Amino acid sequence: MPTRLERSTIQGLSIIVLTSALLLLVGCQFNPLKPRSAVPATSAAPESACAANCDIAKTQCEERQQLREQLCQEQAARLQNDTTPCNTTTNPLCPQPTACLGEDMGLCRVQHEECLTRCANTPARASVTHQAES
Numbered sequence: 001m002p003t004r005l006e007r008s009t010i011q012g013l014s015i016i017v018l019t020s021a022l023l024l025l026v027g028c029q030f031n032p033l034k035p036r037s038a039v040p041a042t043s044a045a046p047e048s049a050c051a052a053n054c055d056i057a058k059t060q061c062e063e064r065q066q067l068r069e070q071l072c073q074e075q076a077a078r079l080q081n082d083t084t085p086c087n088t089t090t091n092p093l094c095p096q097p098t099a100c101l102g103e104d105m106g107l108c109r110v111q112h113e114e115c116l117t118r119c120a121n122t123p124a125r126a127s128v129t130h131q132a133e134s
Helices: 002-026 044-081 105-133
Strands: none
Touching: 044 105
């Protein structure tokens, strides 16, 4: 009787693993309910997609900067509120609060501008290459 339970458990796990693998392979690629776009792709579509990717990257950069600053502020507050005595002469690894640098949104802005410049230059390079091949 224990072997039947083990077999059924193994079969059940096998089905779960195979189903999971199938879902991972198919993923979001196949969605029969997703409406298809009736608008054909134009030459501006890659540029707008590239610009959209740049906007997403800028948003993510800003979120990272905000999170970095938030974590720094939390760590500084935690170290300031720590009542454990800390002697740096006997314990060189004793954490000391440091000043937070603040959010550096200028970095995100520069990266965004560079990304948009690459988007603008990419189709021009492709058309020049295509004309050279003709």
